[in-house]
Amino acid sequence: MDYMLQWRVLPLLTLLASFLLLFYIQNSSKSSQKECSLLPYQHYWITSKRIVTPQGVISGSVEIKEGKILSIVKEEDWQGKSKVGHIVDYEEAVVMPGLIDVHAHLDDPGRAEWEGFPSGTKAAAAGGITTLVDMPLNSFPSTVSQETLKLKIKAAKERIYVDVGFWGGLVLENAFNASALEALLNAGVLGLKSFMCPSGINDFPMTNSSHIKEGLSVLAKYRRPLLVHAEIQQDSEIHLEAKDGSDDAHSYSTYLKTRPPSWEEAAIRELVAVTKETRSGGLAEGSHLHIVHLSDSSSSLELIKEAKNGGDSITVETCPHYLAFSAEEIHDGDTRFKCAPPIRDAANKEKLWEALLEGHIDMLSSDHSPTVPELKLLDDGNFLRAWGGISSLQFVLPVTWSYGQKYGVTLEQLALWWSERPAKLAGQELKGAIATGNLADIVIWEPDVEFDLNDDYPVYFKHPSISAYMGTKLSGRVLATFVRGNLVYKEGKHAPAACGVPILAR
Ligand SMILES: NC(=O)N[C@H]1NC(=O)NC1=O
Numbered sequence: 001m002d003y004m005l006q007w008r009v010l011p012l013l014t015l016l017a018s019f020l021l022l023f024y025i026q027n028s029s030k031s032s033q034k035e036c037s038l039l040p041y042q043h044y045w046i047t048s049k050r051i052v053t054p055q056g057v058i059s060g061s062v063e064i065k066e067g068k069i070l071s072i073v074k075e076e077d078w079q080g081k082s083k084v085g086h087i088v089d090y091e092e093a094v095v096m097p098g099l100i101d102v103h104a105h106l107d108d109p110g111r112a113e114w115e116g117f118p119s120g121t122k123a124a125a126a127g128g129i130t131t132l133v134d135m136p137l138n139s140f141p142s143t144v145s146q147e148t149l150k151l152k153i154k155a156a157k158e159r160i161y162v163d164v165g166f167w168g169g170l171v172l173e174n175a176f177n178a179s180a181l182e183a184l185l186n187a188g189v190l191g192l193k194s195f196m197c198p199s200g201i202n203d204f205p206m207t208n209s210s211h212i213k214e215g216l217s218v219l220a221k222y223r224r225p226l227l228v229h230a231e232i233q234q235d236s237e238i239h240l241e242a243k244d245g246s247d248d249a250h251s252y253s254t255y256l257k258t259r260p261p262s263w264e265e266a267a268i269r270e271l272v273a274v275t276k277e278t279r280s281g282g283l284a285e286g287s288h289l290h291i292v293h294l295s296d297s298s299s300s301l302e303l304i305k306e307a308k309n310g311g312d313s314i315t316v317e318t319c320p321h322y323l324a325f326s327a328e329e330i331h332d333g334d335t336r337f338k339c340a341p342p343i344r345d346a347a348n349k350e351k352l353w354e355a356l357l358e359g360h361i362d363m364l365s366s367d368h369s370p371t372v373p374e375l376k377l378l379d380d381g382n383f384l385r386a387w388g389g390i391s392s393l394q395f396v397l398p399v400t401w402s403y404g405q406k407y408g409v410t411l412e413q414l415a416l417w418w419s420e421r422p423a424k425l426a427g428q429e430l431k432g433a434i435a436t437g438n439l440a441d442i443v444i445w446e447p448d449v450e451f452d453l454n455d456d457y458p459v460y461f462k463h464p465s466i467s468a469y470m471g472t473k474l475s476g477r478v479l480a481t482f483v484r485g486n487l488v489y490k491e492g493k494h495a496p497a498a499c500g501v502p503i504l505a506r
């Protein structure tokens, strides 16, 4: 009898146990999804009077389901339709594609005390950046091989609040080694980056145009870009004199003289000789060259324009600090403003804006390049010895908007410079625009809300004191940021879990 009972009860117990296990698994995955987002819905609508789409600014709703944009409905077509799912109404706030920052140094692994993935990507989320591409240098080791990319991916695991892609380094040790470069590209870097002058980082040596030529020929096969820091050291008298200590190292004009526009011009002259091969029928057809952080808006820009007119596959970015500040305003000893190439005079800045508005400069990037305050030498104020790099990651949207007011910058232009064109550079076809089928990477912000960047302002990147923007007043407050449909940031609060995804090229 007992034996018979066992035979009946045991299968029942097993069945019950499997049900319980299934229930547990489902619920635990649900709760981890909850940790990724401050909005507990998989299917919902974002409504606003100002949605920035590639077809213009519309009033209407964006339908989001399981991380993607399912449909976009204009207000006039919206009436009478039955909507399945939750509705979040942002009223007059702007709904724009999330920003894509193709140039940020998060310094992780190895120099996480300078920034690190968690603080850097929290700052990005709070600033409306939904994807960033991490530079291969300032972390240790530099990302110059398949193995070092693996270390990056490991460091990013469950520590990123927005999506992060990686550039690989084109350096002396791999430039003439096609199989090493291919291994790095096969491992998933979105493209390569090189320096034509000393990078300031020992394990990231500079390259010349023959290395760049080699790199481009490998990249052509992968259809991925090469990004170049375009400055070549010219041993001008001014430069030597300043290094000598005969000028005052605490005055900004001394630093400015050490890196004249001719450095950028010399580098770009060599680059445009190489990019001729990117034209159709050329040896490097299929590859693309992107000049990072252009500061010189004179001869350097003319060379780029000519190359573009000739059909070269070439683009250029500048950064908010070159558009916001001018050399005349930088106080002696204020090394927060030190970067390379340097911030030049007001006339140069005006021409940069003009070039951006006319479409000769393709996009913007932060070049967020922090360090620890000690190396910024804030107390000493020696421009020649301080770390060169601007800290800006969380502020790029309000900075571009605030300083762009004078030039009549539009919401569509912001989306073009910060989302659409950067997405193209980084090969991200499902990002960069509010369009059906794309990933739901979205920023909601209020252009007219002003705020002071004072000591009480919540800054998420690690060292706010070294940022040149602290102490300024900006307009354009980020309300909410969605990454792949997850509400990762809302009014001063981040989602509990870091659910950004490492983006690897395939
Ligand atoms: N190593 C590094 O981040 N350098 C950056 N800093 C800067 O101001 N310009 C750069 O290229």
Ligand SMILES: [Zn+2]
Binding pocket: 229, 292, 293, 340
């Ligand atoms: Zn650089």
Ligand SMILES: [Zn+2]
Binding pocket: 103, 105, 135, 367, 369
């Ligand atoms: Zn940089």
